[in-house]
Amino acid sequence: xxxxxxxxxxxxxxxxxxxxxxxxxxxxxxxxxxxxxxxxxxxxxxxxxxxxxxxxxxxxxxxxxxxxxxxxxxxxxxxxxxxxxxxxxxxxxxxxxxxxxxxxxxxxxxxxxxxxxxxxxxxxxxxxxxxxxxxxxxxxxxxxxxxxxxxxxxxxxxxxxxxxxxxxxxxxxxxxxxxxxxxxxxxxxxxxxxxxxxxxxxxxxxxxxxxxxxxxxxxxxxxxxxxxxxxxxxxxxxxxxxxxxxxxxxxxxxxxxxxxxxxxxxxxxxxxxxxxxxxxxxxxxxxxxxxxxxxxxxxxxxxxxxxxxxxxxxxxxxxxxxxxxxxxxxxxxxxxxxxxxxxxxxxxxxxxxxxxxxxxxxxxxxxxxxxxxxxxxxxxxxxxxxxxxxxx
Amino acid sequence: xxxxxxxxxxxxxxxxxxxxxxxxxxxxxxxxxxxxxxxxxxxxxxxxxxxxxxxxxxxxxxxxxxxxxxxxxxxxxxxxxxxxxxxxxxxxxxxxxxxxxxxxxxxxxxxxxxxxxxxxxxxxxxxxxxxxxxxxxxxxxxxxxxxxxxxxxxxxxxxxxxxxxxxxxxxxxxxxxxxxxxxxxxxxxxxxxxxxxxxxxxxxxxxxxxxxxxxxxxxxxxxxxxxxxxxxxxxxxxxxxxxxxxxxxxxxxxxxxxxxxxxxxxxxxxxxxxxxxxxxxxxxxxxxxxxxxxxxxxxxxxxxxxxxxxxxxxxxxxxxxxxx
Amino acid sequence: xxxxxxxxxxxxxxxxxxxxxxxxxxxxxxxxxxxxxxxxxxxxxxxxxxxxxxxxxxxxxxxxxxxxxxxxxxxxxxxxxxxxxxxxxxxxxxxxxxxxxxxxxxxxxxxxxxxxxxxxxxxxxxxxxxxxxxxxxxxxxxxxxxxxxxxx
Amino acid sequence: xxxxxxxxxxxxxxxxxxxxxxxxxxxxxxxxxxxxxxxxxxxxxxxxxxxxxxxxxxxxxxxxxxxxxxxxxxxxxxxxxxxxxxxxxxxxxxxxxxxxxxxxxxxxxxxxxxxxxxx
Numbered sequence: 001x002x003x004x005x006x007x008x009x010x011x012x013x014x015x016x017x018x019x020x021x022x023x024x025x026x027x028x029x030x031x032x033x034x035x036x037x038x039x040x041x042x043x044x045x046x047x048x049x050x051x052x053x054x055x056x057x058x059x060x061x062x063x064x065x066x067x068x069x070x071x072x073x074x075x076x077x078x079x080x081x082x083x084x085x086x087x088x089x090x091x092x093x094x095x096x097x098x099x100x101x102x103x104x105x106x107x108x109x110x111x112x113x114x115x116x117x118x119x120x121x122x123x124x125x126x127x128x129x130x131x132x133x134x135x136x137x138x139x140x141x142x143x144x145x146x147x148x149x150x151x152x153x154x155x156x157x158x159x160x161x162x163x164x165x166x167x168x169x170x171x172x173x174x175x176x177x178x179x180x181x182x183x184x185x186x187x188x189x190x191x192x193x194x195x196x197x198x199x200x201x202x203x204x205x206x207x208x209x210x211x212x213x214x215x216x217x218x219x220x221x222x223x224x225x226x227x228x229x230x231x232x233x234x235x236x237x238x239x240x241x242x243x244x245x246x247x248x249x250x251x252x253x254x255x256x257x258x259x260x261x262x263x264x265x266x267x268x269x270x271x272x273x274x275x276x277x278x279x280x281x282x283x284x285x286x287x288x289x290x291x292x293x294x295x296x297x298x299x300x301x302x303x304x305x306x307x308x309x310x311x312x313x314x315x316x317x318x319x320x321x322x323x324x325x326x327x328x329x330x331x332x333x334x335x336x337x338x339x340x341x342x343x344x345x346x347x348x349x350x351x352x353x354x355x356x357x358x359x360x361x362x363x364x365x366x367x368x369x370x371x372x373x374x375x376x377x378x379x380x381x382x383x384x385x386x387x388x389x390x391x392x
Numbered sequence: 393x394x395x396x397x398x399x400x401x402x403x404x405x406x407x408x409x410x411x412x413x414x415x416x417x418x419x420x421x422x423x424x425x426x427x428x429x430x431x432x433x434x435x436x437x438x439x440x441x442x443x444x445x446x447x448x449x450x451x452x453x454x455x456x457x458x459x460x461x462x463x464x465x466x467x468x469x470x471x472x473x474x475x476x477x478x479x480x481x482x483x484x485x486x487x488x489x490x491x492x493x494x495x496x497x498x499x500x501x502x503x504x505x506x507x508x509x510x511x512x513x514x515x516x517x518x519x520x521x522x523x524x525x526x527x528x529x530x531x532x533x534x535x536x537x538x539x540x541x542x543x544x545x546x547x548x549x550x551x552x553x554x555x556x557x558x559x560x561x562x563x564x565x566x567x568x569x570x571x572x573x574x575x576x577x578x579x580x581x582x583x584x585x586x587x588x589x590x591x592x593x594x595x596x597x598x599x600x601x602x603x604x605x606x607x608x609x610x611x612x613x614x615x616x617x618x619x620x621x622x623x624x625x626x627x628x629x630x631x632x633x634x635x636x637x638x639x640x641x642x643x644x645x646x647x648x649x650x651x652x653x654x655x656x657x658x659x660x661x662x663x664x665x666x667x668x669x670x671x672x673x674x675x676x677x678x679x680x681x682x683x684x685x686x687x688x689x690x691x692x693x694x695x696x697x698x699x700x701x702x703x704x705x706x707x708x709x710x711x712x713x714x715x716x
Numbered sequence: 717x718x719x720x721x722x723x724x725x726x727x728x729x730x731x732x733x734x735x736x737x738x739x740x741x742x743x744x745x746x747x748x749x750x751x752x753x754x755x756x757x758x759x760x761x762x763x764x765x766x767x768x769x770x771x772x773x774x775x776x777x778x779x780x781x782x783x784x785x786x787x788x789x790x791x792x793x794x795x796x797x798x799x800x801x802x803x804x805x806x807x808x809x810x811x812x813x814x815x816x817x818x819x820x821x822x823x824x825x826x827x828x829x830x831x832x833x834x835x836x837x838x839x840x841x842x843x844x845x846x847x848x849x850x851x852x853x854x855x856x857x858x859x860x861x862x863x864x865x866x867x868x
Numbered sequence: 869x870x871x872x873x874x875x876x877x878x879x880x881x882x883x884x885x886x887x888x889x890x891x892x893x894x895x896x897x898x899x900x901x902x903x904x905x906x907x908x909x910x911x912x913x914x915x916x917x918x919x920x921x922x923x924x925x926x927x928x929x930x931x932x933x934x935x936x937x938x939x940x941x942x943x944x945x946x947x948x949x950x951x952x953x954x955x956x957x958x959x960x961x962x963x964x965x966x967x968x969x970x971x972x973x974x975x976x977x978x979x980x981x982x983x984x985x986x987x
Contacts, residue, residue, distance in 0.1 A: 122685070124438040340615065
């Protein structure tokens with residue numbers, strides 16, 4: 001017996017709206033059809049009517065979790081167009097914030113994956129510990145989610161001496177916790193049962209399907225923009241590209257936990273060698289004509305921004321490729337043959353961020369059928385509906 | 393007992409016992425309290441507060457939830473099989489309350505007790521699993537269907553080891569009455585010490601029966617959106633949740649009576665003893681609930697048939713051979 | 717990676733290769749050479765993956781850019797497509813990972829990739845009108861709204 | 869079962885949850901929240917309008933007579949206007965719990981006091 005099961009657009013295992021149509025045969029997935037398009041915002045179209053300074057904040061809002069990676073990618077693109085050299089200290093601060101964001105994202109991912117496995121306790125613990133790093137980001141930038149740190153020509157806030165002390169203290173705590181989660185994820189028999197050998201993506205397939213980020217690294221492909229094409233201060237900071245060869249969800253877990261540890265080391269190094277100097281330079285509002293491509297390793301994988309300017313203060317075309325879109329095909333590949341019970345875990349495995357993947361297209365797609373309703377309209381509609389139903 | 397019999401007649405006294413203590417009302421409040429306790433303990437394990445605001449420390453939260461659900465709109469899907477869909481919650485509640493009257497709470501005598509009531513309990517517990525299956529199937533939701541299939545499979549997995557683990561104490565006590573088993577334990581060791589394997593198996597199987605975390609496979613919120621429960625709403629959901637609370641009480645009480653010696657002492661002490669053991673069981677179940685991730689259905693089936701069933705059989709053989 | 721290397725491997729004229737810096741190369745090619753060039757790029761040393769496909773409206777024409785990533789560089793292959801005849805050969809059979817990018821470009825610019833097995837809408841709704849391509853310069857936000865009959 | 873120790877350790881600890889309406893965490897130093905105008909210092913240079921990514925600031929009048937309409941509903945709380953203001957007329961408050969019943973309430977109008985005699 002085979003029947004189709006819709007997975008999404010609303011589903012407890014999905015943080016965002018995406019639809020997978022599964023064909024199930026005795027709880028085994030036979031075919032997958034993804035359907036995007038539920039969270040359009042038309043960012044690329046909006047971008048054509050905003051100036052470069054405003055777009056920093058728009059780029060930040062492409063994604064709620066890897067907001068700094070997008071802002072950084074965009075800022076770098078504009079800096080390339082302007083031919084600017086960012087101050088040394090700003091580059092280090094960018095590295096620090098980017099790595100803190102990575103830690104934050106990976107803890108979030110760990111919690112979510114645990115939740116998909118039905119492991120509520122680990123979910124609570126991971127998110128509790130994530131709070132530590134969010135507080136540090138809050139302290140540096142003044143905000144918890146959209147940090148507003150990166151800007152064209154540097155960063156907006158400095159890291160002071162007392163901040164460094166507090167960050168180092170929190171890093172110690174986070175390192176202990178990361179060790180602990182390594183222990184849990186490698187020892188707990190139930191987690192192992194749910195992750196090992198689940199959602200296989202062989203290196204060949206990962207290469208052919210252009211997987212990026214931790215998804216590719218868990219298949220043994222050392223593909224990391226930070227190492228391939230050092231930006232910010234990554235050229236000066238020693239670090240290791242974490243790869244595992246398991247090709248399954250377990251490896252993706254280990255890659256991410258090890259990346260947390262690696263990020264902690266990077267931050268420590270960067271804090272110790274933080275150069276003195278200005279953090280921001282003045283930039284002109286008009287940007288010369290040209291085309292640039294900027295790449296950043298976001299927590300989820302490679303982020304690519306293509307920016308074409310036409311000499312005014314507004315860009316001609318701004319193309320964003322977020323990591324999730326690159327990993328989506330690999331995800332569909334992983335899902336085939338997987339047990340229905342493992343589907344959420346596998347989907348969580350690539351750390352999907354749907355809003356990132358489909359920032360394009362045009363404002364409100366339902367505009368044609370639905371008007372924007374205020375509370376009163378809704379109330380009236382509900383009443384009419386009930387009267388029709390109960391004949392009152 | 394003498395004094396009381398003079399004040400009211402025997403029939404009225406029985407009625408009071410059935411209705412208030414240790415009957416319906418007591419069980420109802422015990423069920424709500426158990427839910428609260430379970431939620432609170434799990435929250436504590438997870439470093440949160442749990443229910444907090446309704447009543448002192450949130451103790452009235454389950455009752456508030458129940459009343460809230462009762463007042464909500466009851467939706468029946470147009471494609472659903474209406475009669476079974478409406479009957480399942482009611483029957484579920486009835487079948488979970490009935491076995492509770494066979495549980496000894498005051499002294500070693502239950503309200504209703506006869507030779508063979510253990511079979512009735514086992515039978516009703518099987519019926520509960522079947523009802524879950526029917527409920528999911530009748531809702532004709534795709535997730536509900538998957539959930540009910542899983543519920544059926546899960547029943548095949550845990551039913552046999554569970555029944556074997558329930559039979560173990562009966563074999564050693566040479567009686568099929570729960571009260572007799574409790575009485576038999578009074579003058580000896582608890583069955584926990586003589587049949588530890590059975591105890592562990594019973595706890596595991598009861599968790600599967602209750603569908604709590606490592607075995608919440610038929611509900612699996614993150615996989616199939618609540619599974620068999622998904623289409624139930626309003627009053628039906630309220631009844632199902634109440635039935636689940638009663639199931640929790642039944643499970644803990646079964647462990648207490650079969651393996652932990654049940655209540656003992658004079659009539660005013662024994663309920664306290666019973667409750668103390670009962671809460672210990674709730675604590676164990678809640679702790680296990682917090683410490684695990686969810687099994688996959690095939691893992692559960694393999695585990696149950698490969699390990700639990702042979703071990704349960706071994707336990708019964710040991711009981712027979714050693715004569716304890 | 718150097719200009720000479722790309723020139724030798726791809727067998728194209730040097731003036732078609734624009735070197736922005738030592739990590740960014742833009743290669744202008746003809747439509748008919750697309751598959752051959754992509755195939756050759758894939759065989760080059762240090763090839764990692766196809767990063768994405770960008771399309772942009774240059775007025776009369778449209779430009780499709782294939783960003784091919786190497787460990788030490790990013791080669792962007794540019795192809796011109798006219799608006800009257802927006803057809804390009806698909807590269808899905810060479811790089812399966814390009815499927816979604818091609819669908820995305822098809823959605824937003826109306827460029828047809830011949831050989832792509834599935835060009836159904838990826839991002840736009842199923843009942844989106846055939847002739848509206850949101851990211852072409854002709855379709856401003858207001859125009860799309862008036863066409864769809866909604867209000868701003 | 870790898871987490872059993874951790875579970876029992878947490879049993880003794882106080883929960884980490886903040887019971888929000890009753891317990892509040894002080895916002896950190898330099899939090900980016902609602903901004904406010906010291907309208908007397910404003911010279912109407914339009915810089916804040918230019919940098920505002922959400923077009924939340926509207927300016928009425930010119931120069932020294934300029935008045936500000938600040939739409940909190942569109943504000944991203946980026947603080948860019950605070951940084952850019954040449955006369956430091958804009959400052960960040962620590963109000964971050966912003967709830968309104970209607971869209972009209974979200975627009976704050978900073979008016980200048982009428983100076984007697986000068987007009």
